[in-house]
Amino acid sequence: MPVSTLSQSESNSDHGALKAKMKALLALYEQHKQKRAAAGDPKSPSLKEENESRILVFVRVRPLAKNETEAGSRCCVRVVDRRDVFLTEFASEKDYLRLKRLRGRHFAFDASFPDSATQQEVYSTTTSELVEAVLQGRNGSVFCYGATGAGKTYTMLGTVESPGVMVLAIKDLFSKIRMRSCDGNHAVHLSYLEVYNETVRDLLSPGRPLVLREDKQGTVAAGLTQYRAYSTEEVMILLQQGNHNRTTEPTRANETSSRSHAILQVVVEYRVKDAGMNIINKMGKLSLIDLAGSERALATDQRTIRSLEGANINRSLLALSSCINALVEGKKHIPYRNSKLTQLLKDSLGGTCNTVMIANISPSNLSFGETQNTLHWADRAKEIRTKVTNANEDILPVPETETDQSKLVLKLQKENRELRMQLAQQHQKLMTLQAQSLAPPTPPSVTSLLSTPPTSARPNEKLRTRPSFLAENETKRIGDEVAVTIRKLQQRVKSLEAEQERVKKNHSLQLKQKDDVIRELSQKGEKKVVTARATIRPKETNTGELKSPSHRFRSPVSTAKKRSFWDITASNSPSVTTLNGRKTRSHVISEPSAHSSMLLQPGFARQKGVIYK
Ligand SMILES: Nc1ncnc2c1ncn2[C@@H]1O[C@H](COP(=O)(O)OP(=O)(O)OP(=O)(O)O)[C@@H](O)[C@H]1O
Numbered sequence: 316m317p318v319s320t321l322s323q324s325e326s327n328s329d330h331g332a333l334k335a336k337m338k339a340l341l342a343l344y345e346q347h348k349q350k351r352a353a354a355g356d357p358k359s360p361s362l363k364e365e366n367e368s369r370i371l372v373f374v375r376v377r378p379l380a381k382n383e384t385e386a387g388s389r390c391c392v393r394v395v396d397r398r399d400v401f402l403t404e405f406a407s408e409k410d411y412l413r414l415k416r417l418r419g420r421h422f423a424f425d426a427s428f429p430d431s432a433t434q435q436e437v438y439s440t441t442t443s444e445l446v447e448a449v450l451q452g453r454n455g456s457v458f459c460y461g462a463t464g465a466g467k468t469y470t471m472l473g474t475v476e477s478p479g480v481m482v483l484a485i486k487d488l489f490s491k492i493r494m495r496s497c498d499g500n501h502a503v504h505l506s507y508l509e510v511y512n513e514t515v516r517d518l519l520s521p522g523r524p525l526v527l528r529e530d531k532q533g534t535v536a537a538g539l540t541q542y543r544a545y546s547t548e549e550v551m552i553l554l555q556q557g558n559h560n561r562t563t564e565p566t567r568a569n570e571t572s573s574r575s576h577a578i579l580q581v582v583v584e585y586r587v588k589d590a591g592m593n594i595i596n597k598m599g600k601l602s603l604i605d606l607a608g609s610e611r612a613l614a615t616d617q618r619t620i621r622s623l624e625g626a627n628i629n630r631s632l633l634a635l636s637s638c639i640n641a642l643v644e645g646k647k648h649i650p651y652r653n654s655k656l657t658q659l660l661k662d663s664l665g666g667t668c669n670t671v672m673i674a675n676i677s678p679s680n681l682s683f684g685e686t687q688n689t690l691h692w693a694d695r696a697k698e699i700r701t702k703v704t705n706a707n708e709d710i711l712p713v714p715e716t717e718t719d720q721s722k723l724v725l726k727l728q729k730e731n732r733e734l735r736m737q738l739a740q741q742h743q744k745l746m747t748l749q750a751q752s753l754a755p756p757t758p759p760s761v762t763s764l765l766s767t768p769p770t771s772a773r774p775n776e777k778l779r780t781r782p783s784f785l786a787e788n789e790t791k792r793i794g795d796e797v798a799v800t801i802r803k804l805q806q807r808v809k810s811l812e813a814e815q816e817r818v819k820k821n822h823s824l825q826l827k828q829k830d831d832v833i834r835e836l837s838q839k840g841e842k843k844v845v846t847a848r849a850t851i852r853p854k855e856t857n858t859g860e861l862k863s864p865s866h867r868f869r870s871p872v873s874t875a876k877k878r879s880f881w882d883i884t885a886s887n888s889p890s891v892t893t894l895n896g897r898k899t900r901s902h903v904i905s906e907p908s909a910h911s912s913m914l915l916q917p918g919f920a921r922q923k924g925v926i927y928k
Contacts, residue, residue, distance in 0.1 A: 370670045370699040371425045373441050374400050374690070376678050377466035378430040388679040392686060394429040395421075402690060405680050422690045424697070430678060434473050438483040441671050446487050448669050449583060449599035450495070456602040456663030457484075460692065461675030462685035463572050463608025470673055471577075471605040472558060480673075481554060481579055481603045486547045488601070492585045497594065501585035502799070504541045505550065507557040510631065510655045511575035518557035518577065527655060533662045541582075543796070554579070572608060576631065576656050579603040584799075596806070602663055606632070606656075609689065631656035636692065638664055643698040664699065672696050727815045731808060738804045745797045 376392050393401045404418040426440050445455035457480060459467035473479025478486075485503075492501045507518040514524040515536050525536040544550050562575045584598045609632050634654035641649045642665055651661045663670050674693035676686045 370664075370672055370696055371441070372672045372674065372693050372697045373426050373428065373437075374422070374424050374674045374676060374693060375428040375432065375437060375466060375470055376400070376430050376676055377469070379678055380464070383677070383679040383681060386681065388681045390678045391680040391683055392676060392678040394427045398425070398427055399423050400427045400676075400690065402683075402687060403680075404683060404687075422694055424674075424693065434470075434477045434479055434483065437470060437673070438480050438487075441673055442480050442484050443487060445669050445671055446484050446491070446601065449581075449601045450488070450491055450597065452597045452599050454600045454602075454662065454668040455670070456604065456660075456668055457671045457673065458602075458604035458606060458660075458663070459673045459675055460606050461609060461689050462677065462682060465608070465675035465677050465682075465685070465689070467605050467608070467673075467675045468558075468573055470675055471603060472554060475551075478551070482547070482551055484601060484603065485544075485550045485581060488581065488583055489547050492583060495587055496585040497588045498586055501583070502796075503544050503584075504582045505544050505553060506536075506539045506541050506580045507554070507577065508536055508539055508659075509561055509575040509577045510659065511562045513631070513655055515655055515659075516560075516575075518560045519553060521560045527658055534658045536659075573605065574607055576607050577605045578659060596803070604660070604663070606635075609685070609692075630654060635660065636695075639692075639696055639699060642700075643695060670699075727811055727818070731811045731815070734804055734808050734811065738801060738808065741797055741801045741804060745794065745801065 374394075376394060379388065379390060389405060391403045391405065393403070395401055400422045402420050402422065428437055428440075442457050445457060449455045457471075459471050461467050469479065471479050471481050473482065488503065492503070493499075505519070508525065509516050509518055515527060516522075516524055517536070517538075517540050519542055520540040525538055527534050528537045529535075542553060544553065557579075558577070561573060561577055579602070581601045581603070582598070583601070584596065586594050586596055589595050631654040634650065634657045637650050637653065638657050638660075649661075649665055651657045651665075657664075662668055672693065674689050676682075676689050678686075
């Protein structure tokens with residue numbers, strides 16, 4: 316039966332129009348969603364789904380190099396709509412039949428930058444949101460990936476005339492901290508390292524290779540220089556010096572090719588006042604990573620050292636790809652340990668960190684293979700999700716069971732002890748420093764307290780000749796630093812004690828609730844039969860007697876006191892079940908008397924291994 320009065324053709328055309336409208340609306344919605352995601356909108360569902368955040372992936376195309384133009388290369392990359400990258404595959408010049416045939420593929424990213432994009436534009440779109448998150452107390456990472464000569468170092472470090480993401484980020488951090496700090500006190504610590512041939516080196520204080528160590532903050536390079544910086548200019552000098560120490564070699568693809576992965580870490584700390592005028596300590600870490608070129612062996616020379624380097628670069632990048640694949644596939648085991656690079660990047664990829672990846676590509680058709688690889692890699696990286704939490708948020712979950720609670724209490728007590736020891740050491744240091752500052756000249760041990768390099772090994776000559784910064788205020792600065800550390804440790808001890816108290820309270824509350832239930836049951840159950848299901852572990856049955864139908868337990872408590880026996884009546888015969896992998900005997904017990912109610916008391920029940928269900 317017809318339900319519509321419209322003719323068939325009318326309804327078809329309406330349907331078509333509706334479909335088109337729907338399609339347009341969907342496209343608009345998608346565009347809007349992606350714009351919000353690219354802008355780091357915290358409300359954007361695609362960006363921050365519950366506790367997860369997707370790695371943001373950007374692509375930057377560099378201009379054609381002079382040698383590429385001279386070699387007659389053509390541009391095979393086109394940025395469409397500020398998001399899409401269209402990669403064209405030209406047919407081989409010798410393939411006359413297909414000379415005019417083109418094949419191509421679209422890749423969509425959070426944003427794509429054409430060769431005309433400025434450094435500031437790249438920074439604002441990719442990293443400024445991350446810097447904001449770091450200032451809010453989160454950890455953030457930016458890393459540049461791409462083939463050799465694709466523009467990674469240019470994007471990260473840039474030049475004196477057009478500084479890159481590292482410098483712009485630090486500039487931004489300094490200006491924002493100064494504006495927000497409630498008391499003018501803030502600290503910016505830098506460390507700069509490289510991973511070269513599977514060894515970790517300090518770029519601010521070159522010396523022996525560093526050993527990686529796991530600690531509470533994750534994987535750290537033991538003995539790495541933490542340089543306290545006071546201005547952007549100082550950071551610029553440090554970065555240039557660090558980069559000077561970086562391993563670079565000319566390759567066929569790049570005159571000054573970086574042969575190592577460089578990681579710059581910036582830890583910021585400052586204080587703000589909240590709405591209730593309470594002072595809050597904010598601390599965040601920003602990691603900026605310039606990876607070595609992901610070139611094929613042919614792109615570099617075939618000499619032994621270069622081949623070894625290439626193999627190691629590929630090994631660590633392969634390890635990075637394996638980690639990315641494992642993360643995307645949601646595997647439980649992520650092979651971070653396969654290379655030093657992935658060990659150091661563990662935090663940035665799978666941890667509680669906001670991560671941005673900038674894939675650099677060359678527009679030349681001569682680098683088509685590398686560009687395609689980079690785009691595929693970046694496309695895959697879009698799928699990685701990281702957890703979102705505050706770096707300085709210390710939330711300890713209250714465990715459900717009593718054993719877990721006792722374990723946590725023990726753990727907290729241990730941590731507390733360690734912190735107290737550290738606090739005592741810091742006090743000791745402060746006392747020594749105060750004594751030393753009264754007795755000029757400053758002894759060398761003061762410098763050793765700093766983690767900055769010894770004067771002879773300072774990376775920067777200019778910095779050495781600045782007495783106002785390094786010599787005069789040094790003792791005061793060290794004193795300040797130690798005092799800040801002490802304050803932090805004291806806060807930590809306080810919060811640990813509070814946490815311990817909370818866990819204890821929770822524990823006793825649970826016990827009290829159990830006692831209340833038992834009391835209520837025993838009050839009701841003088842004549843009325845109260846039934847509780849109990850599981851008796853075999854261990855306990857060795858120490859107590861168990862008889863059917865009337866089971867007799869010897870209570871260790873009562874043995875010590877009166878050597879009396881408690882009676883309970885089993886309403887069923889014991890059945891063997893498995894509890895936590897151990898065989899147990901299970902009974903349903905009736906409890907008609909006060910004696911039995913004592914059996915139900917938690918203390919006795921725990922000793923007997925009786926578990927209520
Ligand atoms: N966006 C850009 N604008 C202008 N010049 C650029 C740009 N990107 C890269 N270049 C230039 O291209 C050359 C190679 O860039 P860069 O050294 O940054 O490559 P890379 O990816 O770090 O290479 P490698 O992995 O070998 O170190 C440099 O001379 C650099 O100045």
